[in-house]
Amino acid sequence: AAKAAGKNQVCVFDPRLRAEQVGRSRLVSGLRHALSRDELVVHYQPVVDLVTREVLSVEALLRWQSARGLVMPDRFIPVAEDTGLIVPIGDHVLRRATADARVWFDAHGVGVHVNVSGRQLRRPDVVPTVLGALDAAGLPGRALVLEITETALLATGKPETALVAAHLSELREHGVRVAIDDFGTGYSSLAYLQRLPVDIVKIDGAFTRFAADPGDEARRRRALATAIVDLCATLDLQAVAEQIETAEEAEAVRALGCPLGQGYLFGRPVPRDQIAPLLGSPDVTAHRSR
Numbered sequence: 001a002a003k004a005a006g007k008n009q010v011c012v013f014d015p016r017l018r019a020e021q022v023g024r025s026r027l028v029s030g031l032r033h034a035l036s037r038d039e040l041v042v043h044y045q046p047v048v049d050l051v052t053r054e055v056l057s058v059e060a061l062l063r064w065q066s067a068r069g070l071v072m073p074d075r076f077i078p079v080a081e082d083t084g085l086i087v088p089i090g091d092h093v094l095r096r097a098t099a100d101a102r103v104w105f106d107a108h109g110v111g112v113h114v115n116v117s118g119r120q121l122r123r124p125d126v127v128p129t130v131l132g133a134l135d136a137a138g139l140p141g142r143a144l145v146l147e148i149t150e151t152a153l154l155a156t157g158k159p160e161t162a163l164v165a166a167h168l169s170e171l172r173e174h175g176v177r178v179a180i181d182d183f184g185t186g187y188s189s190l191a192y193l194q195r196l197p198v199d200i201v202k203i204d205g206a207f208t209r210f211a212a213d214p215g216d217e218a219r220r221r222r223a224l225a226t227a228i229v230d231l232c233a234t235l236d237l238q239a240v241a242e243q244i245e246t247a248e249e250a251e252a253v254r255a256l257g258c259p260l261g262q263g264y265l266f267g268r269p270v271p272r273d274q275i276a277p278l279l280g281s282p283d284v285t286a287h288r289s290r
């Protein structure tokens, strides 16, 4: 109705719009207190070697245990980014994840991946913040991977991408690695490979889901997945296939030469105490189906 009324008019009576605004402002005020109330918890999901099925690292994934139930990151991360709350929240995740990873890294060499938003990476103090978290945890830089999405960078112009690249380069001098997340879903995936210092490419699940269905669309996906895996090998980047749910999918991406994988087949995101038993075992799937 608001659209039909013309772009200069606001329809305040649209009940759906009204409900959305109420929902959002509640979300914002709840999120403001989530940190001090200790409602933000970090879960961990394994990243495995597709040949040996060994867990090489884990990805930290944030959950919000609010008074009204568990809230998933896709619902509150965009709001946290808009309001700037992502900065203190991101610091919290970084501190928590590096502290948790200390034991796993010492015992098994298992490092941790932390998702970071463009807003965090543009801050002038991002380098000391990251190094400070590693230091406090007693971890070397090589135990940490920062995951950035193209969408997180899309909001930024070219000069800002250069600033992000400078910060990432500095962190890489300390051994921290950089992963491009959800690769292939953005507008300029290949441009980012050129403009940002990258070590790891996480291939979006949309490309790895081609095993079961032999149709035309699956053939295209397989062709694209093959091209991305080959590109990574040529550029000396580690490829991770995301969202692997079945044994067929795991075998299909492995056959393309993709070295690493992640997905429900190998383990769902779980609290810290539940990830520890999966580490150091030779085959995480054998352990899981025990």
Ligand code: C2E
Pocket: 045, 060, 061, 062, 072, 073, 074, 077, 090, 093, 115, 116, 117, 147, 149, 181, 182, 242, 243, 244, 245, 262, 263, 264, 265, 269
């Ligand atoms: P992401 O970084 O691409 O994380 C992978 C998402 O895929 C996770 O969703 C994970 O639970 C899900 N996933 C893993 N394996 C499978 C599978 O086999 N099948 C399916 N269908 N899904 C799978 P989650 O935890 O809901 O997180 C969503 C997104 O929220 C993340 O996508 C990431 O972009 C963002 N996010 C999560 N934690 C943080 C954080 O601490 N900071 C920031 N800035 N963003 C975060």
Ligand code: MG
Pocket: 059, 115, 147, 181
């Ligand atoms: Mg990620």
Ligand code: MG
Pocket: 181, 182, 202, 242
């Ligand atoms: Mg991803």
Ligand code: MG
Pocket: 181, 182
């Ligand atoms: Mg994602």
